[in-house]
Amino acid sequence: MLKKNQRFANFRLPKQGLSPALSASARNIVLNLWNASRWELVIACLAFFLGVAPALAAEAAASDVNPADPLAAKPADDFWTRPNLLGDMGGLRTALGNGGVTLGLTETSEVLHNANGGLKRGSAYHGLTTLTLGLDTEKAFGWQGGNVNVSALNIHGRPLSPAYLGSLQSASGIEANAGTRLWELWYQQKILDDKMDVRVGQQSIDQEFMVSQYAGAFVNASFGWPALPSYDMPAGGPAYPLSSLGLRLRARPTESVTLLGGVYDGNPAGTNVGDPQAANRHGTNFNLHNRALYIAEIQYAVNQPLPAGQADSVAKDAAVRTGLPGTYKLGVWYNSQQFADQRYGSDSLSLADPASNNNPASLKGNYSVYAVVDQMVWRQAEDGPRALGVFARLMTAPGDRNLIGLSANVGVTLTAPFKGRDNDTVGVGLAYAKVGKNVRGLDRDFGINRVRSSETVLEATYQYQATPWWQLQGDVQYIRNPAAGQNPKDATQRLGNEMVWGLRTNITF
Template identity: 60%
Template sequence: MKKNLKTTILMSGGPISLSLLLSLGVVQPALAQTSGDAAPAATPAEAAPSSSPSAADNTAAKADQTPPAPTGFWDRANLFGDMGGLRPWLGNYGITVNLQETSEYLNNLSGGVKRGGAYDGLTQFGVVVDTQKAFGLPGGTFNVSGLQIHGTSLSQRNLLTLQSASGIEAEDTTRLWELWYQQSLLAGKVDVKVGQQSLDQEFMVSQYANAFMNLTFGWPILPSVDMPAGGPAYPLSSLGVRVRAKPSDALTVLAGVFDGNPAGSDVGDPQQLNNHGTNFNLHNGALFIGEVQYAINQPPADASAAQPAGLPGTYKLGFWYNTQRFADPRFDTAGQSLASPASTGVAASHRGNYSFYAVADQMVWRPSADSPQSVGVFARIMGAPGDRNLVDLGVNAGVTLKAPFKGRDNDVVGLAVGYAKIGSHAQGLAGDTASLTTPGYPSRSSETIVEATYQYQVTPWWQLQADFQYAFRPAGGIPNPENPSQRVGNELVLGVRTNIVF
């Protein structure tokens, strides 16, 4: 969401605009949730060469048997191929260059504050350096990435939903996104990442949810509205340190500490306050985050090894804690409702904010171990205290079918639901407003999004996506700016997205 959306919501509330501002905190950014995979950093196993002669011999034998990568225009992995030999030449020095463009058009056919369509787009570019190949430093990875964001936000202009219709909607700008160095230690069992990081790349991630376009299926709605500036997630990031340990093949532990507010301030539009992503500050409190991941029936690293009999799945438990102070959405410093004419107008504040969450991704069906067809399900649930947050419960879940039709091995069709419950104090404020100052003022409860989508893989480098979304009680039932006694109506949104990997 953007500043104009918040302004609209605030102005619609008349006497409670200040309290709504305090309950919203800051404008939340969207996740760079694209159908194409972002270029990953080298894993510890990739960064460190094998010291076993037999393993090296096996690797060489496999390389001899592996067919060369397709080079035909419609078959290669990137639109530009090897760029006249530039990509392999850079690869010899450990340098990988990534570029992709995501463009989409969304149109709300019913509901909202008005109807119409909007185009928005995102160009992502990045460079990853394997320091062993580049400088002879084993186990190191350097990453820098940037964003060029363009177009118009339908969610801001027409919908006023908390769960934005697209995960790439953001303020138009060209900005630095991530800038970090990662070092592998203890034979790949541990790695440490230091620098400007976007948490949506590693924390709270759901494999199957990534097929959907709505914001909440990428960086979930609860941290998007409850963390200052939406948290260190697309299009923002924060300085920090992340440690990852892998005690066993099944178990992974992530932990990190980051600057508490990627915007650098609690006043104003956070994306404009950090317009180019270069606010490298450490003076806004601290954000602590931790996550434990448990994977079952994962394919072995050695393709020749026996495949697991069961279906793969990943289960995660995590928490975050922010040390800043957070405004109460309902009560002022004197304990009166902010909707009361006698209120001081200054919200009470609470020290710290926190959330616990769980994520599950599980394949539930496939015809055989080597079949491209499969059905996967996902679920995420997270909660936060209702006395300092606009959303105190966020849930999303869905199902995806890969290879839905014969010959369409890389297509994906999916159905998902996102639910955001308005916090207890924010709900109470709406009730106070109706009873104290504005009879008939709408109550607030929850917002629900239903999304159906189809990803059509035209070529390995080009994907088209058709999308349907329906929003029930946008923003939990906020008043329509044109008629504050009525809620913003339920919304039907249709969209199409294209993603090209260059």
Template identity: 60%
Template sequence: MKKPCKRVLMLAATPVRLGALIALGVAHSAFAQSAPASTGLWDRATLFGDMGGVRPWLDNHGVTFGLQETSEYLNNLSGGVHRGGAYDGLTEMSVGVDTQKAFGLPGGIFNVSALQIHGTSITQRNLQAVQAVSGVEAEAGTRLWELWYQQSFASGKADVKIGQQSVDQEFMVSEYAGAFMNATFGWPVLPSMDMPAGGPAYPLSSLGARLRLTPTNAWTVLAGVFDGSPAGSGSGNGDVQRLNAHGTNFNLHDGALFIGEVQYALNAPDSNAPDAKQSGLPGTYKLGFWYNTQHFADQRYDSNGLPLADSASTGVAQSHRGDYGFYAGADQMIWRPSADSPQALGVFARVMGAPGDRNLVDLAVNAGVTLKAPFKGRDNDVAGLAVGYAKIGSHAQGFASDTATFTPGYPARSAETVLEATYQVQIAPWWQVQADFQYVFRPGGGVPDPQNSARRVGDEAVVGVRTVVAF
């Protein structure tokens, strides 16, 4: 799939705070694009095919339409606040316009997308984990997601994107990590927990501008500035997503988020000869940072320097100006039988950190391995195993310790770890089914059970199944 616009070219590239789903969609899209052009039900790229000639006609005029439904059911068999299952789902709709085909303006792409989110969040209702077991679950509703225009220049070596954007589509993305369902393998747990409203990532977005430079096939530089809080300010009645319930706030009043990333592609394909066989195993390595200009509450101390858990505390946390984080990531194919073999083994790793005084999570690490075409005749199936680690910030840990001083037995907090095993079955180019198992150790890093604050929430075993259909 080409870089300029994942969803304009093929809707299967759905959100990445939908962590798993974004690369699940990328994998689907790559398979769909390589599938033979056929009107047969099991061969066509989308369930509805060319829609009686409508799709080819739109494409000739530079318009691409996408519609995709993701549905899943997850059940925690042990641990958590409650046991049981929950259904959640997402319908994504997008329209993209190639301005050269449509208006004769070279290098332009216009994109608008909307989300219809339905079902229940099992993480919020049953689990209390900081690493949500699904990247799809969110506040139910219908909302605008992205609305932007992108223009390339410098002979295609640079482009700028302006408008309402979800930064998880381009920043901190891991190709191999996206095969997993847990949200931390998409938009990671650290920015999700530390940025206001979880940052401009699914299901939210922010007004801003992004510049991309690709001076060579190997090097890419991304830099952007966005509104600091995609949900805005005020009371969200328990969920910040309700502050921007329809995605149409277009807010520019809550500070700024600056983000930058440098990428190096090892054994990158030659853009002048895209069909040439690569001599080495491909990989991508990334370094990045982010800085938010808003004020952030201390996780342990009040405005007078007393522990917030102390009865003498003002109850008003110390305020810190600004917040920031650094991250590094790698995706590397480590084995394939031959250059034209569908079978391949890939590994990924990401690590990121942020200050421990103003953030719930100050260190996050995830890593894993995926095997494409694990069985003969199943060229587009993917099997994977991954682990995610989220360390509770030093001051948040201190707050738990302070609370234990006044409430004997109150559990200490340290870190949460999730282990995930998954298998994706590509039934048709337009239909994918995924079976999944996750085990969460020390949910919330040891968050107290709301039914008994003297004990932590028990470790959780979660099973699930997801189906993705591109229409």
């Protein structure tokens, strides 16, 4: 079980590798982190962002190794340039790797503040610790093409959105009930010379379906798992922090085309009553009795980098190396459960009618169609890091049985925005969620309620890669017409537009 305040009392900073100008301040900051509270951790991260990190970048830029790449200016085993904070852990990672075992441990901590509008002003700390174990069966015991994956989550702190915002689209993609839970537990097997693989077990489909690479840079939840499946799928669907038993098949008929298809239990909570996360508190409700969720996606990739070691033909090499990479996806999902009509009862009267029996009409099944685009549109140099990418994601669902009838994300990201900051990313994105037609109709039927329409989030973010294992992210969000124009605590009133800002830190141990 993961501990909320895991400490590393025996951790020591390296005595070599830092310039005299940096050694004292850098060691003091990092040593203090191990004894800090989570609030102090965020403050320390901000201090690093404003002081030590720029000095490190300046020192690296002065190196004669490669002034444009500060991470390459130090040895690979240097504390500041290795991929994990704990390094090889005294040879443990190497020993495990030789046996086919990989260990991953990450911490995401953030403080977000609502400065205007919403339910009330205020700040909240929220954090997520993720532990992942992987097993390569060929290295472990000679079985080719097999992989086992198990992951667990420790969610701590208090999310901002329920208490301060009341918005449809949560301010952070890691917001969830506090607790420790199993996340994924699956086995994957490659077949047909690696042109196909099958995965079976407890899975979170947001890791493979509906994914936008460029949208992943943003903090708001809708840029990860969009508002439409979050509200329209039972229990929010098998997506963070929940998962469902299922089977997924992936095929690559050509180098450009990938086909994904899966069938999963239709409700990861196992019930439609109460809080889904509370109903499946530890992630161990291995349900197969809630009908089924079917999902399929086709992906078309252009100008992708060639696999390592693959021989290049002249024509293929020219096409891949001069074109700008992009990925285009089209998908559909269908859930075979019964769904409640959002406006009419089983007696065909509006649920707002005093004569209604207050039993919503039952509708068979639910579905959505979606499209995702990730495309690099500009690159400063063929082998350089600075590049501009755009993304768009659009999905729609029937308006009679769903709270959200349409959701969309669009945005742009720039990698390496400044000289010497090759691994930083800056981005601006917009997330939009429109309420379904029957929800709007029911609001009108009540007469006194505000009629819900749509909610829009505009986000600007900057990811500062302080070290390969430490990332800081400043973020600002403006939420227009939160909760689609209706206060969730008083349907006759609206919420004021919201301004959210905050700081997130990601550490890879």
